[in-house]
Amino acid sequence: MNQKKIKFINIGCKVNFAETSRLKDILSERGFGVTDKSADADIVLINTCTVTNQADADCRSAIRKAKRASPQAFVGVFGCYAQLHSSELEEMPEVNAVYGIKEKFMIPDLLSMHIDKSEKSIEVSDLTELHFDFAYSSDSEARSRAFLKIQDGCNYKCTYCTIPNARGYPRSLEFEKLPEQFNEVRSKGYLEIVLSGINLGEYKSNDKYRFKDVLKLISSNDFGVRFRVSSLEPNLIDSEVISLLCNSDNICPHFHIPLQSGSDKILKLMKRRYNSQRIFDSVLEIKSVNPDACIGLDVITGFPGESAVEFDETYKFINTLPVSYLHVFTYSERKNTLAATFPNSVPKITRKERTAKLKELSDSKLQEFHKSQIGKTNLFLPEKYDADKKIHYGHTSNYVNCFVKTDKKLENKIFAVKFQELSNGKVLAALA
Numbered sequence: 001m002n003q004k005k006i007k008f009i010n011i012g013c014k015v016n017f018a019e020t021s022r023l024k025d026i027l028s029e030r031g032f033g034v035t036d037k038s039a040d041a042d043i044v045l046i047n048t049c050t051v052t053n054q055a056d057a058d059c060r061s062a063i064r065k066a067k068r069a070s071p072q073a074f075v076g077v078f079g080c081y082a083q084l085h086s087s088e089l090e091e092m093p094e095v096n097a098v099y100g101i102k103e104k105f106m107i108p109d110l111l112s113m114h115i116d117k118s119e120k121s122i123e124v125s126d127l128t129e130l131h132f133d134f135a136y137s138s139d140s141e142a143r144s145r146a147f148l149k150i151q152d153g154c155n156y157k158c159t160y161c162t163i164p165n166a167r168g169y170p171r172s173l174e175f176e177k178l179p180e181q182f183n184e185v186r187s188k189g190y191l192e193i194v195l196s197g198i199n200l201g202e203y204k205s206n207d208k209y210r211f212k213d214v215l216k217l218i219s220s221n222d223f224g225v226r227f228r229v230s231s232l233e234p235n236l237i238d239s240e241v242i243s244l245l246c247n248s249d250n251i252c253p254h255f256h257i258p259l260q261s262g263s264d265k266i267l268k269l270m271k272r273r274y275n276s277q278r279i280f281d282s283v284l285e286i287k288s289v290n291p292d293a294c295i296g297l298d299v300i301t302g303f304p305g306e307s308a309v310e311f312d313e314t315y316k317f318i319n320t321l322p323v324s325y326l327h328v329f330t331y332s333e334r335k336n337t338l339a340a341t342f343p344n345s346v347p348k349i350t351r352k353e354r355t356a357k358l359k360e361l362s363d364s365k366l367q368e369f370h371k372s373q374i375g376k377t378n379l380f381l382p383e384k385y386d387a388d389k390k391i392h393y394g395h396t397s398n399y400v401n402c403f404v405k406t407d408k409k410l411e412n413k414i415f416a417v418k419f420q421e422l423s424n425g426k427v428l429a430a431l432a
């Protein structure tokens with residue numbers, strides 16, 4: 001049993017990535033082998049996502065593909081899609097076992113009981129009495145950036161979202177344990193920790209510590225790494241958070257904000273907890289404190305009720321803002337959400353056209369941001385090295401995707417670089 005090899009497949013967000021990675025570590029410690037080769041796999045474990053209909057479809061297709069590639073393997077499916085759609089997975093002949101959110105980190109114990117069973121095993125409990133499962137990604141080749149999950153779950157009621165049903169209520173890593181976890185990640189050689197969560201800004205420990213306390217802890221202590229914040233809800237960004245992210249030597253000046261729409265009518269329908277003015281003020285404040293800060297926005301196109309007028313409002317709103325890039329998502333109806341019952345659904349073709357327009361806007365915003373950096377210096381963490389071309393690829397603290405040409409193979413440390421010129425969506429930089 002202990003000689004068996006597992007192939008892991010991860011679908012979805014950085015929190016999933018961290019959890020898959022942690023599971024890999026636990027199972028390796030238990031004596032399992034890990035393989036990337038389908039032909040060698042005795043077991044395939046698939047961590048799933050259910051954020052959109054497309055994600056659901058991707059999960060089903062990944063399962064079929066995995067079974068075709070490893071017909072001999074036991075296929076276990078876990079994560080968000082497994083939690084919400086276990087009955088669909090029960091119907092799939094390719095699947096041997098289904099594990100819910102609560103059972104995710106019980107897989108190392110459950111596997112040995114399930115692997116030789118001829119019938120399908122379904123272990124999906126309801127989302128009560130949840131606890132926080134610590135996880136960080138630890139399998140990046142370059143050992144440069146790790147995603148550390150410090151928060152899980154969400155209790156907001158955004159009308160388009162099924163994540164609270166899949167992940168359950170908010171819970172967080174105990175505040176007192178943070179230094180130990182930072183040190184553990186650092187001891188593996190990582191130089192950047194991306195603080196991650198489902199609704200990270202809702203971090204709360206012992207009714208006493210909030211996300212701002214985490215930021216204060218890392219800005220006033222040297223853990224030997226730099227920190228990046230994965231994403232923050234707009235209603236949780238205030239002057240103190242802006243100052244902590246923009247003025248600390250240990251925290252990268254990079255904000256990723258789920259705007260979703262620039263129309264107040266749509267934000268209201270989405271039951272988001274802010275209006276466009278709040279975002280406008282925050283973005284301008286960030287740029288006034290640190291003009292080189294990177295600001296990314298998530299946007300959803302084609303939400304029910306988004307006529308040409310509201311889309312235009314969103315487009316113009318974003319166009320006026322000094323933001324650096326957009327992540328654009330096309331709205332898709334999700335079962336058991338309020339938004340799926342709303343009238344004035346937008347034709348799918350229009351949704352796609354709007355997505356394409358915003359992606360174009362994103363490209364030009366990114367170019368503008370990159371241009372504004374030419375001639376400036378920043379701190380570069382190498383992530384990948386192309387030995388043939390002698391090029392190091394990585395990001396600066398303000399998330400400029402850049403590359404450095406040098407004969408030297410740079411050590412795993414942070415270097416000062418000067419931005420030189422734009423090149424295919426990246427920036428050429430030289431060691432300063």
Ligand code: SF4
Nearest residue numbers: 154156157158161163
């Ligand atoms: S904040 Fe809204 S969109 Fe984000 S996970 Fe919570 S309910 Fe979903």
